[in-house]
Amino acid sequence: MAELWLYLDATTGQQKGPVPAPIVKKLLRKGILQPKQLVWTQRLSEWSAIASVEPFAAYCRVWAAVWFYMAENQADSSAESTSTGPVTTQQLVTLFVDGQVDGMTLVWSQELDGWKPIGEVPSLKEFLQEANDDLDREQELQEQTSEMPVELQVFEKESADALVAEDGKRYVFDAESKTYVTPEDKIEDELASLQQAMVEADAKKERVDQPRGKENNMEAAAEVAEAEAAKMRKKKKKKNKNKWKKSKSNTWVYVNGLPLDITVQEVHDHFAKCGVIQSDIGTGEPRIKLYENKESSGLNGDGTVCYMKEASVELAVQLLDKSQIRPEWPIDVSPAEFKQKGQDFVKRKKPKIDTRAKIKLFEKAKALSWNEGEVSEPAGLRIVVIKHMFTPAEIEDEEYEKELQEDIHNECSKIGEVSKITLFAKHVDGVVAIKFASSGSAANTTEEKERADKFQEWLEEGSSSSDSEGEEEAKE
CATH class of the missing domain: 3.30.70.330 (RRM (RNA recognition motif) domain)
Incomplete structure (x- = not known):
């Protein structure tokens, strides 16, 4: 059985728990617990600071560490990476989640003997895994929400944390349930959470003064707390079932x-x-x-x-x-972006859909998610957008437009199969959209020439420097 921990609330001095070690770590990451707060478990003879006992001592040291990392130049991928920092472990994890650093990014701290890739630093592995787990749980919660039918939606130009319905009733956005609720409902939910905490405290009240040798009581309290928590989750889920839910994705x-x-x-x-x-x-x-x-x-x-x-x-x-x-x-x-029309949520009866129609829609979505002709290739974007390829005045010449399309097609075909080229003739920025047959070809294009001016130099055969660079890249 997993080791359970009690901890003292820094403000009220109230004993809370029992909770497993991963929960204590999560509370540390969120700043709800501080390293100096007291915890206790059966193997300890007395209450001790979190930072002084394992498995939290090493965890707190890494959490308090400062780091430097080698940041890539976003404007020029060919430029050398520069040392950036200091940043905290929390900031470094955020950069990792946001995709600004990855497992190959070099990092350094006083505990390391030199610069190492993030993926080779054992002390960071746990934090990165926990961050990914948090994202997975958040995504799972979002996937439980269903998209509101467009007939019952009203367009709202900008998103808001609060809105006023047509009847004047005010709603606020609850980030946990991903729904708009009245302030009264939100307060009720918060009171329910406090009540749950009180139930946990009452369940373990008998062992506050004598924590040692009370394993059975601790297990019983944990079961009571978990049962109450499950009951509250079920109640809240039922309560939110007939509320308008904000869609996770927007198409x-x-x-x-x-x-x-x-x-x-x-x-x-x-x-x-x-x-x-x-x-x-x-x-x-x-x-x-x-x-x-x-x-x-x-x-x-x-x-x-x-x-x-x-x-x-x-x-x-x-x-x-x-x-x-x-x-x-x-x-x-x-x-x-959409919001609920009117005060009351009207649950729409879903029409019965013919099975063949469902299969047809599924096949259409699958065709867009997987690249043609390349088995087991992961989904990806196959369209590359390039600006400043022409001016609206130039594109009025049909011969010039045809020649430009041929030049683009010939050069892009060297990277991969081109499915379609679209010139937005009336766009002031001279936009061209190139659709490749595979996401890999599109990715290679953007990697080689990220900016439109570099891509244009790549197309111009008269530039000797550009030609020589292309030959060197081909040799490599």
Whole structure:
């Protein structure tokens, strides 16, 4: 059986627990416990500071350590890495989770005899694993939420931690349950948590003065605490079941400024440049909603478009915002965010979907998630976006446009198979989107030429320096 620990609350002096060692470590990481606070377990003769007993002594030393790391130059990948720091262990773990450092990043601290890759530092391994576990648990919690049907959603331009419903009732966002609740509900949940802590304290009250030799009482208290916690989780889950839940991912974009006589097909053709638009599983129609003016019953110029993949949203905002859906008719494009319509949540009965339609949708999603022709290749982005490849004036020449497409296709084909090249002729930044047959080819392109000006030099055969660099890279 895992070793259980009691600890003293630094503010109230109240005894809390019992909890296993991983929970104590998590409380240390979150700052709820401090290394100097007292803990006790059966093998100890007296209450001791967390930092003075194992398995927490070494853990606290590493947590308090400062580090330097070799940071890569984000603007120029060919430049040498520079020493950055000092940073705390907590900051280093955050950098790891955010992807700014990885297992190959060199780090140094006073406890090391030299610079070493993060993956070869045993003392950091536990912290990185715990951070990954926390992310997994958070993702699992988010996956339990379901997306609200678009018919019951109201567009909200910017996200908010609080909102006011149409009837004037105020809601706040509960980060734990990922739902909007009233302040009264939130306070009730907090009181329930406090009540749970009191139950734990009462269950072990008899052994406060004589902690030694009370293993049975400790186990019984742990079981009582766990049962109460499970009961509270079940109660909260049931309470939140009929509440609007915020979706984990967003594949919708919001469009403003559409012509009042626009058609769904026009919107589809314009936005399909940035990705596959999702189809309704029942009707097969594209999931594009054009909002109407309640007074005139005509369109009001707003709409939403649903893509199959989340990455298409970022691409659409980048390329289609301020673009012209018709000549001299620019539109605004932004990621769509939704909130509940009205005060009460109305649970929508899900329509019965034909099994064949489900299979068709699954196959379509699978086709987008795996690259064609390359078995077992992990999913990845296959589109490379390059800016400043031309000016709108230059692209008016059809011969120039055709020649530019051929040059880009020829050069990119040296890296991998090119599926499609799209020139956004009216975009002021001279944008070109190149779709490769595999994510690996797209990744190689961005690694070799991250910025558009470097890519353009790569295409220009007249640049001798660029040619020589290309020959050296080919030899390597």
